[in-house]
Amino acid sequence: MSAKTKIEWCDATWNPVQGCTAISPGCKNCYARRIAERFRGTKNHPYEYGFDFRYFPRRLDIPSQWKKPKNIFVCSMSDLFHYEVPRIVLIKVFEKMLANKHHVFFVLTKRAERMANFVNEVKKTCRPEDINHIWFGVSVEDEPRMERLKVLARIEGINRFVSFEPLVGKIQVSEWEKYLLKMDWIICGAETGPKARFISVSTVNDLEEFTNKHRIPFFFKKWGNGIDNGSMPRQFPVFRKAADTVGTNPGGNPHNSLENEPAQVGGTVADGKEGE
Numbered sequence: 001m002s003a004k005t006k007i008e009w010c011d012a013t014w015n016p017v018q019g020c021t022a023i024s025p026g027c028k029n030c031y032a033r034r035i036a037e038r039f040r041g042t043k044n045h046p047y048e049y050g051f052d053f054r055y056f057p058r059r060l061d062i063p064s065q066w067k068k069p070k071n072i073f074v075c076s077m078s079d080l081f082h083y084e085v086p087r088i089v090l091i092k093v094f095e096k097m098l099a100n101k102h103h104v105f106f107v108l109t110k111r112a113e114r115m116a117n118f119v120n121e122v123k124k125t126c127r128p129e130d131i132n133h134i135w136f137g138v139s140v141e142d143e144p145r146m147e148r149l150k151v152l153a154r155i156e157g158i159n160r161f162v163s164f165e166p167l168v169g170k171i172q173v174s175e176w177e178k179y180l181l182k183m184d185w186i187i188c189g190a191e192t193g194p195k196a197r198f199i200s201v202s203t204v205n206d207l208e209e210f211t212n213k214h215r216i217p218f219f220f221k222k223w224g225n226g227i228d229n230g231s232m233p234r235q236f237p238v239f240r241k242a243a244d245t246v247g248t249n250p251g252g253n254p255h256n257s258l259e260n261e262p263a264q265v266g267g268t269v270a271d272g273k274e275g276e
C-alpha cells in the first residue's frame with residue numbers, strides 16, 4: 001500500500017487484500033510473490049505470512065483519506081478476482097471505489113471471467129457516470145491467454161485496458177484485431193528480475209503499429225535486460241471520459257461490434273487450474 005509507487009502508469013497502490021496463487025505462465029516469476037515471501041516470518045510485518053491470502057478491512061478507507069486525486073492500482077499485490085477473495089470483500093472494495101470518484105482506479109486481473117460476472121452485476125445497479133472513473137483490465141502474457149481479452153471486450157459500457165506485461169510469448173496481433181479494437185489503452189513490457197524471459201520483438205512491433213493505426217494509446221514500459229527504451233511510446237488515455245463515451249473505442253471505429261459473438265463468460269478456456 002503506498003501513496004507512492006514505482007509503477008509508471010499509476011501513482012498509488014491500494015491493497016485491501018494481498019496474496020495470490022499462480023494461474024498461468026505469466027505468474028512464473030511473480031514480482032508480488034517475490035517481494036512478499038522475502039518477509040515471511042518477520043513479526044508484525046505486513047508480509048509476515050508471505051504471499052498467503054489476507055484481507056485488511058482497515059485498508060478499505062485509505063482512498064477516502066487521500067484527498068488529492070490519484071490514479072490508483074487496485075491490488076498490485078494480489079488479484080482481486082481470485083476465487084479466495086469472498087464476494088462480500090469484492091462488494092466492499094467496489095463500494096469504496098464508487099464512493100471515491102475524485103480518484104481513478106485500475107483493476108487488473110488474470111481472472112477475467114469472475115471480473116466480467118461481477119462487473120455485469122454492478123452495472124445493473126449504477127449509472128455509467130458512477131463507474132467512469134474505474135478502469136478494468138486483463139493481464140495477458142501469450143497467445144492462449146488472449147481468451148481473457150475476449151472476455152473483457154464483451155463487457156460493454158466500461159473503460160477497458162490490457163496489460164501485456166510480462167509479455168513472455170508471441171501474439172498474432174492481426175488475428176485479434178476486433179478484440180484489441182475494444183481496448184481504450186494497451187500497456188506492454190518485458191519481464192524483469194533475475195530469471196526474466198525475453199520479450200517477443202515482433203509482437204511489440206505489431207502492437208505498436210496496430211495502436212498507431214487505430215489511435216489507441218500505447219504505453220511501452222520496457223524491453224528488459226537493461227535495454228534502453230529508445231523512442232518507444234509511453235502514451236496515456238484520457239482517464240476521465242465523459243459518461244456517454246465510456247465503452248466506446250478511442251480509435252473511433254463505429255463498426256466494431258461484438259454483439260453477435262457468443263458469450264463465453266463463465267468458462268475457463270485458457271487459464272490453468274487455480275493454484276497450479
Ligand code: SF4
Pocket residue numbers: 020021022023024026027030031032033077078079110
Ligand atoms: S495472478 Fe498476478 S499476483 Fe497472482 S500469482 Fe499471478 S502474477 Fe502474481
